[in-house]
Amino acid sequence: MNQFNRLSSIVTAFTIWSWSAHASAPQNLPNFGEQVSVGRMQAFVSPKGLTWFLPLAMRSELSCSPGSTSRAARRSCNLRVFNNFSPNEEAALVQLERSTGTKVVALSAMDSGKVLTVGERFPTFAQGIETGEMILRTLQVNPSGPYASVLLRAQGKTISEIEEQYKSQGLGEFKSEVTMRGESVDAYLAINNAQLLRQELSQLTGRYSNLQMTQIIDRLISRLSVTAYGFQEDEKRNVLQHELRRFFQNSRHRQYEVSQTKVQHLTDTHVILDDRSAPFVAICTATLDLREGGVSQTRCEEVAQ
Amino acid sequence: MKSVFLKLAVGASLIASIQAQAYPVIDEAVPVGGHPIAVFRDEKNPKVFWYIPQSIEPWKRDNQHQSSLFHQGSTLSFIFRGQASVEDSMLIDVAKAIGTKPDNLMPITYDSSSNLVCQDIFVEEDRVSWKFPSMIGNYLEVVPVSIRTDNRAVVDELKYHLTHGGLACTVEVKFKGVTTGYRLKVVADFNKVYERFEAAAHAEGLWWEVDIHTMLERLRQERIITITSLEDETITQTELDKKIHAAADELLKAITTSMFNPALKLPQGNIANRGKAFSFRADYQRSQENNHVEFTLESNKVQLKSSQISLRLAVD
Numbered sequence: 001m002n003q004f005n006r007l008s009s010i011v012t013a014f015t016i017w018s019w020s021a022h023a024s025a026p027q028n029l030p031n032f033g034e035q036v037s038v039g040r041m042q043a044f045v046s047p048k049g050l051t052w053f054l055p056l057a058m059r060s061e062l063s064c065s066p067g068s069t070s071r072a073a074r075r076s077c078n079l080r081v082f083n084n085f086s087p088n089e090e091a092a093l094v095q096l097e098r099s100t101g102t103k104v105v106a107l108s109a110m111d112s113g114k115v116l117t118v119g120e121r122f123p124t125f126a127q128g129i130e131t132g133e134m135i136l137r138t139l140q141v142n143p144s145g146p147y148a149s150v151l152l153r154a155q156g157k158t159i160s161e162i163e164e165q166y167k168s169q170g171l172g173e174f175k176s177e178v179t180m181r182g183e184s185v186d187a188y189l190a191i192n193n194a195q196l197l198r199q200e201l202s203q204l205t206g207r208y209s210n211l212q213m214t215q216i217i218d219r220l221i222s223r224l225s226v227t228a229y230g231f232q233e234d235e236k237r238n239v240l241q242h243e244l245r246r247f248f249q250n251s252r253h254r255q256y257e258v259s260q261t262k263v264q265h266l267t268d269t270h271v272i273l274d275d276r277s278a279p280f281v282a283i284c285t286a287t288l289d290l291r292e293g294g295v296s297q298t299r300c301e302e303v304a305q
Numbered sequence: 306m307k308s309v310f311l312k313l314a315v316g317a318s319l320i321a322s323i324q325a326q327a328y329p330v331i332d333e334a335v336p337v338g339g340h341p342i343a344v345f346r347d348e349k350n351p352k353v354f355w356y357i358p359q360s361i362e363p364w365k366r367d368n369q370h371q372s373s374l375f376h377q378g379s380t381l382s383f384i385f386r387g388q389a390s391v392e393d394s395m396l397i398d399v400a401k402a403i404g405t406k407p408d409n410l411m412p413i414t415y416d417s418s419s420n421l422v423c424q425d426i427f428v429e430e431d432r433v434s435w436k437f438p439s440m441i442g443n444y445l446e447v448v449p450v451s452i453r454t455d456n457r458a459v460v461d462e463l464k465y466h467l468t469h470g471g472l473a474c475t476v477e478v479k480f481k482g483v484t485t486g487y488r489l490k491v492v493a494d495f496n497k498v499y500e501r502f503e504a505a506a507h508a509e510g511l512w513w514e515v516d517i518h519t520m521l522e523r524l525r526q527e528r529i530i531t532i533t534s535l536e537d538e539t540i541t542q543t544e545l546d547k548k549i550h551a552a553a554d555e556l557l558k559a560i561t562t563s564m565f566n567p568a569l570k571l572p573q574g575n576i577a578n579r580g581k582a583f584s585f586r587a588d589y590q591r592s593q594e595n596n597h598v599e600f601t602l603e604s605n606k607v608q609l610k611s612s613q614i615s616l617r618l619a620v621d
Binding site: 076080 | 332334337423425459462470473475594612
């Protein structure tokens with residue numbers, strides 16, 4: 001989007017009033033326009049304040065009851081899937097928070113505004129193997145217990161084969177498929193400390209020449225905390241200057257004064273431009289290779305409408 | 306990994322009683338850096354947070370309710386005592402992550418529980434009996450589950466699993482919280498809205514509540530007022546219409562506050578069942594700003610939220 005279009009899109013004046021009793025923090029959707037891998041997980045960096053990540057960092061363990069003297073006797077194995085961060089992944093999430101200046105937040109199955117469905121399954125096991133599955137479908141990391149498990153029960157020989165297979169080619173894949181809402185942000189510009197703007201402008205009660213107004217605006221811009229995404233530096237500055245001019249109005253004789261009505265309605269975070277796609281549904285699949293030492297990988301894609 | 310169970314502080318109970326009828330806001334969980342508990346803001350007190358533990362582990366708080374495993378000859382008997390668990394150290398980390406003190410984190414009491422389901426591939430075996438409740442009660446209560454068998458074929462197998470990681474169960478729990486009934490963005494050309502009301506005013510410049518509702522609906526159809534959902538842009542029209550209907554009184558209040566005063570002097574005639582009466586405000590001014598006005602309408606409601614938590618049937 002070029003500079004002209006961006007300026008045009010913000011020309012329409014607007015005033016935001018909030019009648020709600022509870023001020024709500026921004027709750028942006030995951031931004032699929034900027035996906036980053038954090039170890040085994042996928043994160044969605046958004047300029048709007050929240051970087052969501054999918055907390056699926058899985059590995060497995062196989063634990064089988066000891067063999068007995070009778071090969072025909074039944075034995076069983078518990079194939080457990082664990083979901084927890086490694087220390088490196090935990091550190092990487094902290095680093096991501098620092099480097100992006102956003103809050104890094106785990107998506108959860110309880111967050112129905114963003115997560116639509118969580119579908120998880122073990123592979124199908126051979127005939128003759130009884131299975132007892134237990135799957136949580138919560139997207140929560142759980143350091144103390146398994147995220148999912150399946151009991152496999154069969155004759156002793158079959159269980160021995162399962163143990164061997166787990167160590168070599170693996171027993172198949174455990175999949176966690178999460179459908180969620182997302183968006184793709186092209187450009188975003190917001191003033192994060194608009195209360196400063198409100199305070200400064202409310203004190204300007206005089207009339208100012210065009211030059212004085214320009215100097216006031218430049219001084220204000222230097223003190224603002226701004227989130228700019230998809231903007232070149234000079235582009236950002238031009239848009240900010242144009243936006244701050246909106247708070248001034250012609251009085252008379254080429255003099256400008258601050259419109260205090262507009263100033264009063266500034267909220268603490270003043271969004272100037274939020275250029276994004278319409279929300280869409282995406283599917284992220286975390287696939288765990290069920291073998292000794294196997295770890296999960298996560299891939300995400302937009303679902304065709 | 307050993308867990309240090311949360312000591313149930315009397316203080317927490319005291320705070321809970323003071324917070325009578327206070328609920329967590331369950332629209333969005335508060336970010337807690339990926340720790341395995343869901344944390345929600347308190348509806349009323351911004352410093353208080355509620356958490357719901359995600360798993361039930363073998364009891365370790367004291368010696369009163371330990372799980373026990375008896376194996377004698379060909380008989381195995383296991384009695385599980387469990388409790389929803391949260392580590393002190395994790396609560397400290399979570400409190401730090403959300404910028405509060407651990408004392409401000411309070412456990413949500415489950416309203417009800419159901420569908421306790423366990424891995425039970427021994428169900429077809431002879432002489433294996435499972436006894437477990439379908440409900441687990443309050444999160445602090447003991448969860449009694451027992452397994453007994455004298456089937457020699459399964460004794461060693463079952464004992465192995467109970468002492469090496471345990472068998473897995475899940476249970477559905479429900480708890481009360483408040484959720485946003487609606488969060489709507491209203492955009493209106495106030496100047497046009499005022500003109501329409503002015504043109505169609507009743508005698509003596511009065512408007513009645515029921516008529517204001519009708520006019521607002523007409524203005525919405527003509528898109529002089531537009532209402533969209535701030536929660537979910539992919540919401541269906543039917544759902545959106547329900548929320549707009551629920552917000553009708555709030556919308557009326559927003560409009561009347563800007564343009565009307567309560568009428569002090571009412572005319573004669575049949576005015577029953579028409580609601581409150583309003584007259585135009587003399588100080589309402591048409592302005593460029595009022596060409597495009599935006600505001601938010603928001604409301605909460607109490608509802609039951611369900612969650613699935615895990616239970617690990619193990620000796621320790």
